[in-house]
Amino acid sequence: MNINIRDSRTAPTKAEILAVENVLGIKINEEYLKFNQRYNGGVPESNIFKVPPNNESDIAEFLELKSIPQDAYPIKDEVGKYIIPIAFDSCGNYICISNERNDGEIYFWDHELPEGEALTKLAPSFADFLDMVRPFDDSQITLEPGQVKSVWVSPELLKK
Numbered sequence: 007m008n009i010n011i012r013d014s015r016t017a018p019t020k021a022e023i024l025a026v027e028n029v030l031g032i033k034i035n036e037e038y039l040k041f042n043q044r045y046n047g048g049v050p051e052s053n054i055f056k057v058p059p060n061n062e063s064d065i066a067e068f069l070e071l072k073s074i075p076q077d078a079y080p081i082k083d084e085v086g087k088y089i090i091p092i093a094f095d096s097c098g099n100y101i102c103i104s105n106e107r108n109d110g111e112i113y114f115w116d117h118e119l120p121e122g123e124a125l126t127k128l129a130p131s132f133a134d135f136l137d138m139v140r141p142f143d144d145s146q147i148t149l150e151p152g153q154v155k156s157v158w159v160s161p162e163l164l165k166k
């Protein structure tokens with residue numbers, strides 16, 4: 007893993023894991039559960055990863071295991087019961103894991119895309135996904151003259 011994670015919560019107990027699996031009606035991927043024992047609900051440092059074909063996103067926070075059923079509920083009709091959210095990005099999209107064959111494939115669920123187009127495969131496994139995530143370095147962003155046409159600043163930010 008190429009990023010640091012802070013603010014992790016207490017590792018889930020076996021009873022908590024079983025309770026979540028019972029609510030979801032699935033077995034959760036073992037590789038992800040091992041990660042969750044250490045980083046349950048953790049917040050990664052500023053990061054970035056590629057979303058095919060030509061987009062990027064970040065992990066704002068990993069979901070605490072006990073909150074997964076609540077987060078899975080609004081998307082389960084679209085993605086099915088075997089794909090569950092495990093993290094969200096800073097724009098309200100989910101990073102999800104497949105548990106159907108216990109393969110742990112990772113998907114990006116974009117809430118702005120129509121049903122049937124919202125899921126994009128990111129990696130064949132959770133470990134492969136973690137290897138894709140890189141620290142975000144704003145010095146890599148360059149703007150050409152005239153590229154920014156306008157900027158809006160909240161008046162609240164200008165108050166002293």
